[in-house]
Amino acid sequence: MNEYDVIVCGGGPSGATTAFYAAKAGMKVLVIDKSKFPRDKACGGLLTARLFDELPELEPYIKPIIECASNDVNLYSPSMKYKIDFEFPEGTPWNITREVFDNAVLEAAGDVGAEIMTQTRVSDFEFNGGVTVKTSKGDFNSKMVIGATGPNDKLASMVRDKRNIKPWNDNQMGTALMWEPVVGKDFVDKNYSDKRSLLVHFKPGGIDGYGWVFPKQEILNIGFGGYNRAIKSIKVKEIWEDYINLLKKDGYFPKDQATPPVKGAPLPLAGPLKATTMDHTLLVGDSAGMVSPLSGEGIYYGMHAGKIAIDTIQNALETNDFSQKNLDQYHRDWSKAFGKELKDLSFFAYLALKIPERMVYYGSRDDKLCEIFADLFLGVTPGGLGKRKPISRAMYDAIRYPYFGLG
Ligand SMILES: Cc1cc2nc3c(=O)[nH]c(=O)nc-3n(C[C@H](O)[C@H](O)[C@H](O)COP(=O)(O)OP(=O)(O)OC[C@H]3O[C@@H](n4cnc5c(N)ncnc54)[C@H](O)[C@@H]3O)c2cc1C
Structure with a gap:
């Protein structure tokens, strides 16, 4: 007996958005998350403006909790000799704090009728003509299950096994501090x-990766991210100290304030999985690797995928066809929306x-390249890159502006 149409495992932005649109479409939805909300999540907290173009229904829930917009970005080269100072012409990115933002999106899902079960850990799945989700609070049955618990998602590893996809290695996984x-x-x-100017330093201290400061009202979100192969070979505390000292030297961090402690989280940087479905199952967000390999931006892609998933789920419920073949429509749909981007x-x-x-x-x-670069980095233009061709x-520019330096 299926108690639910859809069980969403993970109540972060990707899972909560899927639940929001599924419940809004009249489905019986359960969201299960191991954490007690509001909960924090390691993140830069930068949100791209195109979110509301794709998800206008969530605007009333999210708009009130945006801390501030940022109107420009300063991108520094590793030597600090060159700098891109880019003013966003439209669609400035927003700064949010994840504790508040994630809670608001999950509450939105609850508001339109999804059942929310927090402090409950999902441990396993049994496929038996439907799906039984095994949790720390017992078993729950559903017709469809959504994997949205992040980079170590159990359903994603089942999809990998089934569809012959290798686990991410240290050249594909990143860590952001x-x-x-x-x-x-x-x-x-x-x-x-x-203007709450955003600050980005490429390869600070010569380490493969980038450092950032995303200023909010009275706090600074400071971070450093890179591939695991680089992060594993460095002394994280030293790099962190060095980065804070660089910021202090340039007046971007108070000279008399102690170096803040650091926390880190995994970040898939290999691009999305080549398969994101199996029978009765879809993957959204970090679980499916939907993260920009350039900037680490994942909120927009995961939330957008959550909305895109609804048509496929609805069709499966109407036709009673929960086969991978039928659910693959979801994979094609999100690929069309942001796969090329x-x-x-990459x-x-x-x-x-x-x-x-x-x-x-x-x-x-080159102002044009600068604009494209800022777009790719921060996703500022509603609708994406359109006809602009970043690679050509x-x-x-490589021909027009001969460069004789190194790197
Ligand atoms: C340091 C850092 C900085 C970043 N900065 C940005 C940024 O500025 N902008 C941006 O767009 N993206 C950024 N990202 C990426 C962004 O954080 C992710 O892409 C985004 O959180 C993905 O959302 P999600 O819902 O897929 O996963 P998550 O937000 O990770 O949510 C997963 C949820 O699943 C729950 N969960 C996990 N395991 C279980 C389980 N077994 N049972 C039940 N529940 C479970 C967790 O409690 C969590 O609530 C950053 C990432 C890092 C690490």
């Missing part, structure tokens, strides 16, 4: 202005890692 120290509104106003991002992530000095050099000379533009 961050902290949100309170520095006071006066300090943020003075050093990041009311994530591929472009190419730029490669360039930004291999020749960051040169990429910032080109960007600082980068090649064009």
Whole structure:
């Protein structure tokens, strides 16, 4: 006996959005999350403006909890010799705190009728003509199950086994470190202005990856992210100290404040899985690797995928066909929406890692490339890149602006 149409495992932004749209479409939905909400999540807390173009129904829940917008970004080359200072023409990115944001999206799902069960750990699944989800609070039955518990998702590993996809290795997985120290509104106003300028440093201290500061009202979100192969070979505490010292030197962090502690979380950087379905099952968000390999942005892709999933789930419920073949429509739909964009991002992530000095050099000379780069990095243009071709533009600049430096 199926108690639910859909059980969503994981109540982060991807799972909660799936539950929101599923419940809104009249399905009987249960969301299960191991944490007690509100809960925090290691993140830069930067949200791209196109979110509301795709998910306008969530705007009333999210808009009130946006801390502030950021109107420009300063991107520094590794040597700090070149800098891209890009003012967002429209659709500025927003700063949020995850504790508040994630809670608001989950509450939105509850508001439209999804049942929310927190402090409950999902441990296993049994496929028996439907799905039995085994949890720390007992078993629950459903017709469909959604994997949205993040990079170590159990359903995702079942999909991998079934569809012959290898686990991510250290060249594909990343780790991002961050902290949100309170520095006071006066300090943020003075050093990041009311534009709340975003700050990005490529390869700080020569380490493969990038550092960032995303200023909010009175706190700074400071972080550093890179591939595991790089993070594993460094002394994390030293790099963190060095990065804070660099920020202190340039006036971006209070000189008399102690170095904040650091926390980290895994980040899939290999692009989405080549299969995101199996019988009765869909994967959304980090579970499916839907993260920008360039910037680490994952909230938008995961939430967008959650909405895209609804048509396929509805069709499966109506036709009583929960086969992988039928559910593969979801894979095609999200691939069409943002698959190409994530591929472009992979190419730029490669360039930004291999020749960051040169990429910032080109960007600082060519407004068009700069715009594309900021778009790819921060997803600021509603509707994505359209006809703009980042790869041919980068090649064009390579010819137009001869570069004789290193990197
Ligand atoms: C340091 C860092 C900085 C980042 N900065 C940004 C940024 O600025 N902007 C951006 O867009 N993205 C950013 N990202 C990526 C972003 O955080 C993720 O892409 C996003 O959180 C994905 O959402 P999700 O719902 O798929 O997964 P999550 O947000 O990870 O949610 C998964 C949920 O599943 C629950 N869960 C886990 N295991 C179980 C279980 N066994 N049973 C039940 N529940 C379970 C967890 O409690 C959690 O609530 C960053 C990531 C990191 C690590």
